[in-house]
Amino acid sequence: MYLHSAYGLWNFMCFGLKYDKLCDKYPDYEKNNIQMSEKRPALIFKVITECQTTKARVGKMTVPHHTVDTPVFMPVGTKGTLKGILPEQLKQLNCQIILGNTYHLGTKPGIDILQKAGGLHKFMNWDRALLTDSGGFQMVSLLKFAEINEQGVKFISPYDDSECMLTPEYSIKIQNTIGADIIMQLDDVIKTTTTGTRVEEAMHRTTRWLDRCLSTHQKPNEQSIFPIMQGGLNAELRSESGLQLTQRKVNGYAIGGLSGGESKDDFWKMVNVSTNILPKDKPRYLMGVGFAVDLIVCSALGVDMFDCVFPTRTARFGCALVLTGQLNLKQGQYGNDTAPIDEFCNCSTCKTYSRAYLHQIVTMETVGCHLLSVHNIAFQMRLMQNIRESIKKGEFPQFVQQFMLKVYPTKEYPSWIVDALQAVNIYLA
């Protein structure tokens, strides 16, 4: 409990600091805040239950298309479809919010078509919540000649070799057209392991770009822009980024610049720093995280939203998620295995099919891929539901301990997990 109260104090101090700084730098902040809040918010976040031991919490996030239970995992439907899974099936899986990628959607079908279709929800027949990224990450990761300057991300079009520029304004314009409930600011993306002045530059620029995004945003009553916290693996810079972002009127925050090849030690510490700074009454979205143990640790650290392509990507390669990792169903050992992937899983794949049959069709029939995607999404959804329920019942610390014991039956816990959990008062013995 000692650590917990220390955390409370730290949070309190931070808030005092935040508020002072913000009023110094932005005299109009209070006025703006009041003006904006008169309109119906595009996002209402209510914390239902807080874990008494850790920073975990259960919340309800209401956006125009749906009310989402948090902590939540958001499957990625890059191009307006989730790898062969029908929206009808996603609903059966209790999926409440999915992701679309702005870069891909802006290229195909393009904003003209999305405009004519009346937005992505209608175009893809998804009536629950949607979130889109800014497109910046794809620019930097997919395109060879991307160059970032103050104006935006400059790149050579892969289609006709012409020079293009993705600016904060253009990113928001596309995202306004796509019409997702939650949209992301364009951020200055750097490699996670970058050090030195570039990290600081990116952090400050990200704040400047946030302001440009907010001022160009056309649908503040329908869509919420989430700023993206930067600062690399430097706690001070990350705190500074957090301070700057929390001075803006926004409905939630993303924690960026992680899950990109950094050490697990750096990873959890940065998440911890980030959630310490971010206000408790707004949802926190950790980008690109989706492994089961990561989801549990980061939920304990106070993260509310996650996304990752991993569950659906690994399905395409014939892999099914289980508590202890994944089963590669292509392997010969499953040929005679009449058990389901997971006998405790209640997804339609596990209720219906054996590993032996899946072995016959994975990577041969698209149905094999669909069945594994269904299972893998169900696995993620069930995990998040278990997290939420254990928090509500006040049993989250025990749930975490039991879960880790199942994953590491010999109790050889990775030190980063032990340390991260210890920081929120869970001890793995």
Add this chain to the structure above:
Amino acid sequence: MIVKMKFFTESAARCAARIGTLSEIERMPDLIFETPLLLIYTKRGCVPHLTKDVLKMVTTEQQFLSVSLPSTITMAEFVKQTPSFTDFVSMQEYPTFLSINDPAETTTSGHQEKHSISIWAKHGRHILSPDSYMDIVETFKPDMYVALCDGDTDEKSSAKRISKSIERSKTQLETCLLRHNSSNTIKSKGILGAIEGGYNLHARERCINYLKDKTLLGYVIDGLHKNGPQVQKINTDQIRNVIEHTINLLPTDKLRVSMGSWNPATLVDLIDMGVDVFDSSYAYLATEKATALTFLCDHQPTDNHHTSYVISVAEDKYADDFTPICKSCECLACQKYTRAYLHHLCHCKELLLLVLLMIHNTHYYLQFFKTIRKHIKEGTFKEFQKKIHLIYDKKEES
């Protein structure tokens, strides 16, 4: 007492469209299927692109599945660990018909031996003797199956090849029937004999004369083509003589099956000549080409200059077409998704395209068969047949 699968028809006409029933399937004694019947095409134990829960979104009615050996033969050793093929692939609630060749894949010719035939699976050739085939049948336990046969003939086959195919099919049937009648696990299943003979009327007659005395549920009119997409191009004119001749020689109280991806115009003609059972490989092949079947739709004004038989969703004109594939179609794909979305999925090579097209095409073809049965019952089949030809022949000209 053993229940045996039954076919019944009131129609006494030899070579005409007819309504019949398939019943007393041992596993599902309460089920009755009406003919003309469409078997749903499966590959490796599933309807391509459709998981079982999605298949149930296509149709909640009971369906009969077609299963073929090339995509399933390598499963045999694993199926042995389970009660039957449908148990292994988790399709227990569906009756199955086992065929030798895959109607959607062009059969590799040759390698037929005196006492064995060859089939080609993904990883190579499998040699099947009547006994090894019957071992598979006893393992798979299909509700209906065809005796091993050499159907490796088409319109180009020589007299010698045809003669061999008849002789071999005959000896293979003998062994299969012997095994069938003495096996407790399969003697209540429906066994069909294959009528071979290519396009030679005499050969067909020889074959039928031999089959007539056998105790069979019915016949597969085989040896007309080598499966795969080419079958769609066959016009009725090319097969009318041989089909009419064959059917006129057949007893009226036996089931008549014709496998292959016949186009709708040829298909209605085959029904008109008295064929009872088909498979849905045509709908599957349409899906693989990224096309949606529209031959029964009321066509929109934009389509007037070119009444389409199918629409190809890759075409640019669909990029901003926010109408469904077919306004009057009640399938999930037409109720909830637009041509523009399908076009987008097609250009992104997304798997959901094939899911949605397969939903539509399968639903559409099942509806087609419902409509056919309705017209036969109401005595309006000839008009319907003409309507289908009108649409199809227009497409041929364009």
